[in-house]
Amino acid sequence: MNLFLFQLRNEFKKLFARKRTYIGFVAFLIVECAVLFLLNLPKPKEFFRHTIEKNGYGFDEYFSGLTLGLFMLEWTTLLLGGLYLSLVSGDVVAKEVEDGTMRMMLCRPVARTRIIIIKYLACLGYTGVLIGFIGVTALIAGICYRGLGGLFVFAPLEKIFALYKLQEGLVRYFGALAMLAFSLATISSIGFMFSCFKIKPATATISTLSLVFLDSIFRNIPYFESLQPYFITTHMSTWLNVFQPHIPWERVMEDYAYLVGLNATCLVIALATFERRDFKG
């Protein structure tokens, strides 16, 4: 077990020593600043004022750092999170194969299964760190801009409209963040699976992005509404249910069971593919 943890630590060391690992972090900081700037424009601000005040709540209380933080999470993570998680997870095995470091590893008495498990855990770890970073920095940026206050949630696709006081808002915000990380781990799993195929790292990344974006696009087309339960992104967006006044735990559990199954399938395919592959210079 000690050796396993040592190897896992080394995997994180490799991952976080690469510059490209940080592209996602930097990109999100830039996006957060841009979103804050755009929300400061009169029209978006007026929309929020109108929506909040129409329901009898105070704009100044609910157009807060917490609301802005959630707004940034809600509208940017699937697109940008998908992009950067695909970039890293698509690289994690394929790049090592391409560079030849995988052959160096496979000179050693280490099971292929162990290599894959370690790399997969590192991928999941990266997902958690990135989403945690996004959530915390979005909240801090929002607070710096608007200060603390209640939470206003508006998610039309999921039919959520809710307002919460600061304390409850914070609890739900961090709960949602954890669930979002869990949801986005699916993108990492898909990227990781493609990364284990005999393809270039860029192909693995593009395949993952294509799959996720196509799924998301089709899901948003009204014609396919009856097919909603079959789209991956439908289950991934279940993290927003934490903002329902009465959290539908049964549905949330069902969605996460689906995602766990999907992730496990991706991992099994990755293991089977990697185990059967030949590695030659």
Place this chain on the structure above:
Amino acid sequence: MIRLEGLTKSFGGKCALHPLFLEIKAGEIFGFLGHNGAGKSTTFGLILGQLHPTAGEALIRGVSVQRNRLQALQGIGAIFETPAFYDYLSGWSNLKIFTGYTARLTDAELRETVEFVGLSKRIDDPVRVYSHGMRQRLALAQALLPRPDLVLLDEPAEGLDPEGIHEMRELILRLNRERGMTVVFSSHLLSEVEQMCQRVAILNQGRLIFNGPWTDLRGSDNHFELQLNNWPAAMPVLVKFGAAIVSHGTISLTQNADIADLIAALVQAGVRIQAVQPVRQSLEEMYLGTIKKEGAVPLPLA
């Protein structure tokens, strides 16, 4: 130490390695010779379990790599012709990461090996600033950790300058001499193989066409340079002795023909012999001669 039993590999229906039977003894320096694409790297890949054989198996200390790779690869180090590292990390971090797949080593163990390969001064530099020679040294260091008793070196001198080649050769010889390590290496540099190996295997288009000590390869060397006053008169005698003219003035005798008998016969036939000189084939000629032999078949186990 290593026993290959009918090891075969095909890629997409094309046979890269025909059934290979070979045995490498503990403590020897064994060389694989062959052109690019001869099957050397494929053989190494199969021995290390990086490739799945189409048929046959590789046994290391009696343990099948294909059936129990983890146990079979205990105590083995390997490097490749273009060793790959995490360029953005230091040599030291690379060593820790790669050796970490076998065991968690102490800094003292790592330092000792780094000193052995002569990389102490630059071990904390990022690998991206390393020269090719330094990368090879780092590769050798990782292969020597943790204290293997068998190292597989795939073209270890590739890309090195003459000084680097000499240093690498000395390091390998020291490993064998001081640590009793079994060294298996491949090269297309014939002089390298000759200077280091006790036994060689020559691969050509995925087939083993020679396996044995250098002396056996030289044993087939039976060429003589003749200076005669009358070649037409000498021809019937040469034919009678089964001699073949390989180039102007140079003949090749069969193994059971004696040059002394040939000279006597030529003299009896009235041919004046001005000079007779054995021609020692160069290593390259021997190698090329061996791979050109028609109908070469895999030899039995040594």
